Amino acid sequence: MEDQIPQILTEKADSVSDKKRIEENTLLVNEDRVLNQIEEITSSDEEIKNESRVCDEIEEEVAASIDQKREVSQPSLMNEDNEPLDKEEKNFHPILQKVDTLFCKIQDMKKEHLELANEVKITSGKTFPGSDVAAALGLLSVEHETLKKKYVEESFERKRLYNEVIELKGNIRVFCRCRPLNQDEIASRMSSVVDIDPSRETELHIVSSDTSKKHFKFDHVFGPEDDQEAVFAQTSPVVISVLDGFNVCIFAYGQTGTGKTFTMEGTPGNRGVNFRTLEELFRISVERSSTMKYELSVSMLEVYNEKIRDLLIENSSQSSKKLEIKQAAEGTQEIPGLVEARVHNTNEVWELLKTGTQNRAVGSTNANEFSSRSHCLFRVTVRGENLVNGQRTRSYLWLVDLAGSERVGRIEVDGERLKESQFINKSLSALGDVISALASKTSHIPYRNSKLTHLLQSSLGGDCKALMFVQISPSTADLGETLCSLNFASRVRGIEHGPARKQADPTEHFKFKQMAEKLKHYEKETKKLEDSLQSLQLKFATREQLCKSQQERVRDLENQLAEERKARLQQESRAAAAAAKSLALSSVQQGQKVQNVGKPPLGALKPREPLRRITNFLPPPSPVPPQNSGITLPTSRLRVEKENDFGTTTKTNKSLMKPRRVSIAVRPPTETTHFNHQPRPKRQRVSIATLRPDAELLSAMKPTVRPQIGGLMARRSFALRPDAQVLSCLNPLNTSTVRPENGGMLARRSFAKDPRRISRIFSPMEELTGEATPTVGRSRFLGSPPGQQQAGSWKPKHPTVVALQKKIVWSPLKQRIQRNERKSLPPSRMA
Numbered sequence: 001m002e003d004q005i006p007q008i009l010t011e012k013a014d015s016v017s018d019k020k021r022i023e024e025n026t027l028l029v030n031e032d033r034v035l036n037q038i039e040e041i042t043s044s045d046e047e048i049k050n051e052s053r054v055c056d057e058i059e060e061e062v063a064a065s066i067d068q069k070r071e072v073s074q075p076s077l078m079n080e081d082n083e084p085l086d087k088e089e090k091n092f093h094p095i096l097q098k099v100d101t102l103f104c105k106i107q108d109m110k111k112e113h114l115e116l117a118n119e120v121k122i123t124s125g126k127t128f129p130g131s132d133v134a135a136a137l138g139l140l141s142v143e144h145e146t147l148k149k150k151y152v153e154e155s156f157e158r159k160r161l162y163n164e165v166i167e168l169k170g171n172i173r174v175f176c177r178c179r180p181l182n183q184d185e186i187a188s189r190m191s192s193v194v195d196i197d198p199s200r201e202t203e204l205h206i207v208s209s210d211t212s213k214k215h216f217k218f219d220h221v222f223g224p225e226d227d228q229e230a231v232f233a234q235t236s237p238v239v240i241s242v243l244d245g246f247n248v249c250i251f252a253y254g255q256t257g258t259g260k261t262f263t264m265e266g267t268p269g270n271r272g273v274n275f276r277t278l279e280e281l282f283r284i285s286v287e288r289s290s291t292m293k294y295e296l297s298v299s300m301l302e303v304y305n306e307k308i309r310d311l312l313i314e315n316s317s318q319s320s321k322k323l324e325i326k327q328a329a330e331g332t333q334e335i336p337g338l339v340e341a342r343v344h345n346t347n348e349v350w351e352l353l354k355t356g357t358q359n360r361a362v363g364s365t366n367a368n369e370f371s372s373r374s375h376c377l378f379r380v381t382v383r384g385e386n387l388v389n390g391q392r393t394r395s396y397l398w399l400v401d402l403a404g405s406e407r408v409g410r411i412e413v414d415g416e417r418l419k420e421s422q423f424i425n426k427s428l429s430a431l432g433d434v435i436s437a438l439a440s441k442t443s444h445i446p447y448r449n450s451k452l453t454h455l456l457q458s459s460l461g462g463d464c465k466a467l468m469f470v471q472i473s474p475s476t477a478d479l480g481e482t483l484c485s486l487n488f489a490s491r492v493r494g495i496e497h498g499p500a501r502k503q504a505d506p507t508e509h510f511k512f513k514q515m516a517e518k519l520k521h522y523e524k525e526t527k528k529l530e531d532s533l534q535s536l537q538l539k540f541a542t543r544e545q546l547c548k549s550q551q552e553r554v555r556d557l558e559n560q561l562a563e564e565r566k567a568r569l570q571q572e573s574r575a576a577a578a579a580a581k582s583l584a585l586s587s588v589q590q591g592q593k594v595q596n597v598g599k600p601p602l603g604a605l606k607p608r609e610p611l612r613r614i615t616n617f618l619p620p621p622s623p624v625p626p627q628n629s630g631i632t633l634p635t636s637r638l639r640v641e642k643e644n645d646f647g648t649t650t651k652t653n654k655s656l657m658k659p660r661r662v663s664i665a666v667r668p669p670t671e672t673t674h675f676n677h678q679p680r681p682k683r684q685r686v687s688i689a690t691l692r693p694d695a696e697l698l699s700a701m702k703p704t705v706r707p708q709i710g711g712l713m714a715r716r717s718f719a720l721r722p723d724a725q726v727l728s729c730l731n732p733l734n735t736s737t738v739r740p741e742n743g744g745m746l747a748r749r750s751f752a753k754d755p756r757r758i759s760r761i762f763s764p765m766e767e768l769t770g771e772a773t774p775t776v777g778r779s780r781f782l783g784s785p786p787g788q789q790q791a792g793s794w795k796p797k798h799p800t801v802v803a804l805q806k807k808i809v810w811s812p813l814k815q816r817i818q819r820n821e822r823k824s825l826p827p828s829r830m831a
């Protein structure tokens with residue numbers, strides 16, 4: 001046992017040690033695990049700490065930015081002691097709280113926005129209604145348009161029918177309204193003289209004192225029990241016409257205290273026609289807003305003692321401003337300077353009505369405590385535009401509360417009141433005259449007899465709608481006045497108005513009028529132009545006729561001239577031949593050497609070209625441009641020369657060689673010419689035919705002569721080279737100076753010296769003459785047979801020369817002209 005004990009002890013010890021070891025091992029494992037866990041926890045803790053630190057930093061940043069923003073938005077947040085707020089105070093400051101709540105709200109809204117955005121995404125993802133729905137919508141819109149068009153047409157038709165009904169009822173209508181007996185009358189036990197049968201709303205009986213009844217008929221009769229609404233129900237159809245573009249006038253007439261102001265203006269609790277009318281107009285304009293656009297404006301004025309006063313002027317200093325009625329270009333009556341207040345609703349109207357009523361002249365009479373001492377006129381201007389066809393209208397609605405029509409004696413007034421009453425009665429009687437004139441259809445309607453009728457001219461005439469309220473009192477005391485008023489109203493009712501006319505917008509009307517006037521003006525202008533054109537055409541025709549006849553005459557003359565030329569040519573050629581023959585014979589006989597030989601016999605003259613038309617145009621320019629020759633010839637002269645050459649612009653020797661016909665002005669020689677004892681004889685122009693120019697002389701011309709002027713100059717030289725024989729007979733006193741050996745040159749000089757030689761001046765070129773040439777009279781002589789003999793020894797035999805000596809012109813044309821001249825000369829000169 002003892003052996004077992006140690007074993008047991010050992011075993012126990014072993015087991016204990018094992019257990020211990022196991023436990024230790026387990027503990028060690030656990031410890032490791034825990035340590036690991038601790039390590040893990042500490043590491044995560046650090047992470048958390050780091051994170052929380054980051055969060056704190058972010059929070060601090062956010063807070064700082066919020067504070068910053070707060071300070072920016074509220075930089076001077078002060079407490080009650082005017083010191084900056086500390087942190088706690090700031091947290092409780094209402095603005096900051098508000099900021100916080102707003103911040104929260106923003107957050108909420110952001111969330112909401114997100115939700116909505118999501119919803120939008122979902123919705124947009126869905127497909128839009130298909131094409132069948134779109135087609136249905138299109139059909140509906142077309143149908144809608146058609147219906148709208150139909151509606152517009154129907155509404156026009158309705159308006160037309162409505163207007164027709166009003167016209168059938170009469171464009172001037174009279175309503176009678178009888179007020180109830182007032183407290184005083186009831187107190188004094190007055191009985192009613194008015195008998196109205198409710199079943200017969202157009203008839204009225206007045207029971208006079210002798211129990212006889214007077215019967216009156218009007219368009220409608222309102223008894224004392226009829227209220228404002230009932231009255232307006234009958235009035236509104238007329239009123240509405242103003243929206244259709246018609247001028248309308250509603251006026252209340254009657255004795256003072258019978259309820260005119262009550263009917264027109266009413267009381268705040270019982271509004272009258274004026275207010276209700278505007279109410280109705282607004283209602284209808286809204287109703288018609290899809291097709292019509294209306295603009296309403298109101299004016300209020302009074303005619304007090306025949307003066308017009310604006311009741312809507314609030315400034316008292318301005319209220320005294322005198323208003324005048326002016327006739328506008330389109331014929332309507334206008335009041336320049338009158339306030340026209342634009343109104344959009346009934347409240348505005350009521351305010352204006354109150355202002356106007358306060359400004360109105362009222363006074364107390366024994367018939368009415370607040371008697372109207374003036375005529376009050378409330379004008380509504382309606383400007384309408386049809387949105388369908390663009391038609392514009394401007395119409396007036398006059399709502400007139402006339403002053404009382406009482407007799408002056410009856411109401412016992414004096415002083416200012418008496419004057420007022422006189423003016424009132426005067427204007428009312430003018431109204432009566434106008435109505436009578438309208439009733440009797442006289443040509444002249446005295447609208448201008450009073451301001452009242454003048455103002456209402458365009459609304460009382462034939463092209464408007466008028467409604468008159470005749471106000472009466474039921475009292476027996478007012479019987480006389482009542483009868484007067486009723487008689488007047490009956491007269492008004494008797495007026496037959498023509499159909500009312502729609503009032504177009506005057507500006508449009510004016511435009512059309514101007515256009516029509518312009519058209520008229522243009523028509524007149526066109527007519528004038530047509531007339532002038534016609535007269536011009538006539539003138540032209542006569543001129544053409546004249547021209548034709550002139551042309552025929554010219555042709556005849558040309559023919560005649562040609563014949564004459566022909567005859568003259570034949571005569572000249574015969575004479576020239578004879579002269580040449582005689583010259584040749586004489587030269588042979590005398591045996592003298594002829595200096596200038598080879599002169600060709602006078603050739604046949606070139607027939608003159610027919611007369612050319614007289615024209616203002618310059619002749620065609622020369623093909624050779626003019627060069628500076630050192631000699632300046634006037635252009636006109638050049639032109640004359642050119643024309644003398646039958647239009648030949650370039651002169652050539654060939655042309656110069658042709659025989660010419662020249663004209664010369666000569667004065668017959670007298671024995672005493674140089675003593676000047678006798679008057680110098682008259683110059684005469686003679687015309688002779690010349691021989692062909694000297695060819696030798698031509699050839700002797702210097703070649704420096706420029707071709708463009710050469711021809712001209714050469715021609716001049718020839719022209720100034722007369723035959724010695726001719727010279728001797730033309731100027732016998734100077735013959736000694738003529739040197740035949742020098743030919744024409746010298747002869748020309750003698751011509752120059754001879755003061756009797758009259759012609760145009762011409763200076764030939766020095767180049768041609770070889771000496772300074774004095775200014776010589778221009779001669780139209782061309783070449784002539786050279787003078788070969790001394791002047792004194794030769795006697796002219798040539799018929800031309802003989803004729804010249806005798807001063808006989810043998811040109812048939814010249815002869816005729818001379819004959820004519822002689823005929824026309826006075827007898828003294830002839831002698």
Ligand SMILES: Nc1ncnc2c1ncn2[C@@H]1O[C@H](COP(=O)(O)OP(=O)(O)OP(=O)(O)O)[C@@H](O)[C@H]1O
Binds near residue numbers: 256260368402403
């Ligand atoms: N139909 C009515 N119902 C009730 N009261 C009325 C009626 N008509 C008139 N009255 C009353 O009669 C009084 C006189 O009326 P209102 O001033 O309108 O007369 P008027 O004809 O305008 O007088 P005036 O010409 O002097 O201005 C007012 O107190 C008005 O309230």
